[in-house]
Amino acid sequence: MIEESSLIDFGAEKKFYTKEEYIFKQNQPALFYFQIASGEVKMNNYQPDGKEFIQAIFSAPRSFGEPPLFADIVYPANAMATQRSYIWRLPKSAFYELLRQKPDTHLRVSQAIAKRLHYKALMAAELAQQSPENRILKILDYLKFEVNHIVTPFGYRTDLTRQNIADLTGLRVETVIRTLKELEQKNEVKIINRKVYR
CATH class of the missing domain: 1.10.10.10 (Winged helix-like DNA-binding domain superfamily/Winged helix DNA-binding domain)
Incomplete structure (x- = not known):
């Protein structure tokens, strides 16, 4: 995804999360770009009966939670570390500036989001079957x-x-x-x- 040197140049911080610690929760506003330096993150929702539905699982060096940043909407799911993890966190305004200054990076981020949307569409079809x-x-x-x-x-x-x-x-x-x-x-x-x- 985004080179760590670029993240550092634009003011990202590397935060430590313990196992089962929330990175963000459903319905919170999207304020940061997140990229995994080490560890693993799952995005999930909980049904009214308490059953967990995992949207996706991400490991280094993947990013997660970008669509709400672009759409200016709240997170549709929770993000939680499934193990001890270090995660880069870049403020939304700095993320936008990075994309403006680095079009090749913008393209890579867009391609990653497109692949995830493709996967979601495939899974929706499979779940319907x-x-x-x-x-x-x-x-x-x-x-x-x-x-x-x-x-x-x-x-x-x-x-x-x-x-x-x-x-x-x-x-x-x-x-x-x-x-x-x-x-x-x-x-x-x-x-x-x-x-x-x-």
């Missing part, structure tokens, strides 16, 4: 090809737990466990020492 196999494979393929750029068969090992996959796809964890076994029988995934390979 109600096919557990398609939902799970779509998540794994997105992480394999788009995030990690791995093309070898079974070359991607996900660190997502069965519960994470359930929260990302809107499935029950029991359904995820059963469906992964079915996908393994069809040679769509491999399961080695409880880790899923795609």
Whole structure:
């Protein structure tokens, strides 16, 4: 994403977050650009019954939470560190100035947002189909090809737990466990020492 030297030049600070600490909460105004230096962040919502729905999981050096900065709207979800994390935080006005002065960076940020929107559209279509196999494979393929750029068969090992996959796809964890076994029988995934390979 944005080079750390550029973030520093425009006044970003690197903040430490403990595991399960909120970076921002749903309905708060968007005041900063965030980019992960180390660690991992999930964006989520909670249903009225308390069930968590994970929108996305981000790791270094990815950014998160940009669309509300551009649209001048509140955050539609929470952002929380899933482990000890260091995160660059750049004020909105400085972020705008950086993009004005660095058009190549602006293009990279726009491309990253476009890829995320594409993923959201794909997932919306999969959720509408109600096919557990398609939902799970779509998540794994997105992480394999788009995030990690791995093309070898079974070359991607996900660190997502069965519960994470359930929260990302809107499935029950029991359904995820059963469906992964079915996908393994069809040679769509491999399961080695409880880790899923795609």
